[in-house]
Structures are given as structure tokens and as C-alpha cells.
Amino acid sequence: MMKWGIHEISSKVKCLADIQGQGTNWQEIVHDMADSGNGNNIKSVVKRLLLAASVYNIWKERNGRIFRDVTKSGNEVFNSIVETVKTRLVGLTVRDSGAVRRTERVWGITCKRAV
Numbered sequence: 001m002m003k004w005g006i007h008e009i010s011s012k013v014k015c016l017a018d019i020q021g022q023g024t025n026w027q028e029i030v031h032d033m034a035d036s037g038n039g040n041n042i043k044s045v046v047k048r049l050l051l052a053a054s055v056y057n058i059w060k061e062r063n064g065r066i067f068r069d070v071t072k073s074g075n076e077v078f079n080s081i082v083e084t085v086k087t088r089l090v091g092l093t094v095r096d097s098g099a100v101r102r103t104e105r106v107w108g109i110t111c112k113r114a115v
Contacts, residue, residue, distance in 0.1 A: 005074015006058070012078050013054050016085075017047045026054075042094060042103045046085070053084035 010029060019032045033051060038044050057080045064070040072080075086109055093112045094100050104110055 005077065008074050009054065009058070009078050009081070013050050013081065016082070017050045018043065019047070042097070042099050045092070046089070046103060049085045049088050050081070053081045053088075057081045057084060 010026060014029060014032075017033070019029060030051065033047055038048065057077050060080075061072055061077050064072070086107055089103070089107055089111060090109050091112075093114050095114050100111060
């Protein structure tokens with residue numbers, strides 16, 4: 001039932017999260033994320049946000065299809081994932097670093113800075 005673009009979504013999420021593993025199914029992505037550690041650096045935070053936003057938005061799409069007969073394209077679901085992550089990133093208070101500035105450039109956002 002969910003074959004509408006789950007593979008393309010997982011590939012795009014892997015790219016955004018900079019996950020290097022070869023698999024594109026969700027079990028392999030979660031395994032790759034667990035192997036890469038989960039510190040509090042911005043890269044790890046982005047990976048966790050992407051995974052959480054992916055699970056939430058795919059679940060939301062599933063429920064829309066089942067209970068409301070509403071369907072979105074894989075691209076629309078992916079865009080919802082991106083917007084969810086951007087919203088969360090903008091709300092973060094971070095220390096200035098090269099990695100934070102790079103993340104801000106990639107995502108087109110500005111995070112709050114710790115004083």
C-alpha cells in the first residue's frame with residue numbers, strides 16, 4: 001500500500017542526513033544511524049530530527065489514506081519532512097561553529113545562538 005515513493009523518500013532523507021550506508025530501507029537507515037553515534041553535535045541532531053520527522057510524516061500520510069481517503073505524493077511527504085526539520089532547527093539554541101554555519105546554509109535557516 002505505501003509503495004508510492006517510500007524508496008525515493010528514504011533515499012532523499014539519507015542524502016540530507018549524510019548517511020553513508022548502502023541500504024535504502026528504513027531498518028538499514030536506522031541501523032546506519034545507530035552505528036554513527038548520537039552525540040549532541042549539529043550533524044547528529046539533524047539526523048535524529050530527520051528520522052523522527054520521517055516516521056511522523058509517513059505515519060500521518062498512512063492515516064490520511066486509511067481514515068480520510070486523502071493522498072499526497074512522495075514529493076509532498078518529503079517536503080513536509082523537510083519543513084518539520086527546518087522548524088525544529090530554527091528553534092534550537094546552538095553554539096557557533098563551522099558545522100552549525102554549514103547546516104544553516106544547507107537548510108536555509110538561522111539558529112539561535114547561545115550567549
